[in-house]
Amino acid sequence: MLSDQELVIQFQKEHEKEAVFTELLKRHQQKVYYQIKRMVNEHADADDIAQLVWLKVWNKLEGFKMESEFSTWVFRIAYNETLNFLQKQKRDSQHLLSSEHYDYENANVGFDDPKSSQIQIALERAIQQVPEKQRIVFMLRYFEELPYDKIAAITGTTVGGAKANFHQALKKMQEILKKN
Amino acid sequence: MHSNTRDIELELDKQKIEELLTKSALSHLCAKQEQVPHGYFETFDTQVLNKIKSQKRQNPIIRLSTYMPYLMAAAITILIATTFIFIQTDNKTNTIAKVNMQDIPTEEIDSYVSENESIAEIDWQSEINLIGGSLDKETGDNLLQDTNTKQN
Incomplete structure (x- = not known):
């Protein structure tokens, strides 16, 4: 091939x-x-x-x-x-x-436990509230499992910048979840 | 070794996320984000290729970079050919002119000159008549007299 x-x-x-x-x-x-x-x-x-x-x-x-x-x-x-x-x-x-536009009503599909669906909604809301550039780094890191140098090349930043974006995204989500 | 460090770093990052957001919620989110209509990826390439074809029909792209060397070569050839043809034609015309002048007998040239001399004088007289209005009568009469004397 x-x-x-x-x-x-x-x-x-x-x-x-x-x-x-x-x-x-x-x-x-x-x-x-x-x-x-x-x-x-x-x-x-x-x-x-x-x-x-x-x-x-x-x-x-x-x-x-x-x-x-x-x-x-x-x-x-x-x-x-x-x-x-x-x-x-x-x-x-x-x-x-996009945070308002998102279909949260259907976010709990597949969860029998109401507590799980609440967690699900909270998680999705938190992710949507993270600034776009930080959110995309978070997505690429967690879901695509990309190394930081590749994330940096995709987002046009440095490896340090990508790492900082990832940690800021996490911190932001933590704050949002605490508030809720 | 380098790859191992990367893997460990990734695992640590994932752990941090899962501690914060719970693994089941994240995997549910992942599954949801990856939901697509049935057969979407099977037909996606056709959709894109159709768009490319319609784009080509709307704006046919002339890639100058591909044709530029040929265009330049053609332009240079035409320039050289035109210059060469021009020089050749110019030389030929001069040669013909030279040959013709040499071939004409002197008597013919003399008779041509004397024939055209009278025409030139007639022209000269008509010119004087034309500007006569701006000359005083005495000067005009003198000029006419001079011309008539010369003709006789």
Whole structure:
């Protein structure tokens, strides 16, 4: 099986571009989608952003210099597009903030114990209240289990910056949960 | 070794989170976030490729970087060819002109000059008539007289 880098080289040499692109997309589509969905919550929004991300990948892959791994590069595009979406959503006065917009009523689905569902709601509220950049670092660290250097490359910060964001996110969630 | 340190660091971070947020709530959240409509990932590539195709139809991208070397080569060739053709044509015209002048007999040139001399004088007379309005009568008469004397 060809590596991502070899596929990128094939794409840049115009060898069966569509087939090569499809292979790269199939390898990474789930992780890209989940990274977006964890931030925007709604499937329709995540789908729109994911399509935009892959469209950008198609348009820019020719000029990709392979200074980082292909997956890091795609995650970085997804990160930027997600932040753009969230900022646009915030600016739109008619749109509810994501914390209010989130469907907490259905958050307890799958929990028979009411105490568990309360914990679940509290957790989701706490996560939603963490600033976007800290929240995304938290998500990438916990759910994607990414190392700090990769998180730093995706979010365009230093390893120290990524670590600080992660600990700030934890601290913020702790404060929110204590209040509740 | 480096990878081991990373793994330990990750485990410690996860532990901290799970102490704070409980593992079951986090795994439930994870499962919820990863819910997608049935068959979504199977058709996602087709959706993206369709978007790419419609984008291509709307704005056909002309990649200058690909064609630039060929365009430059064509432009240089055309420039050289045009310059060469221009120089060649110019040389030919001069040669033809030189040959023709040498081939014409002197008598023909003389008769051409004398024929055209009278035409030139007629033109000269009409020019005087034209500017006559701005000359006084005496100067005009003198000029006409001079011309007639020369013609006779």
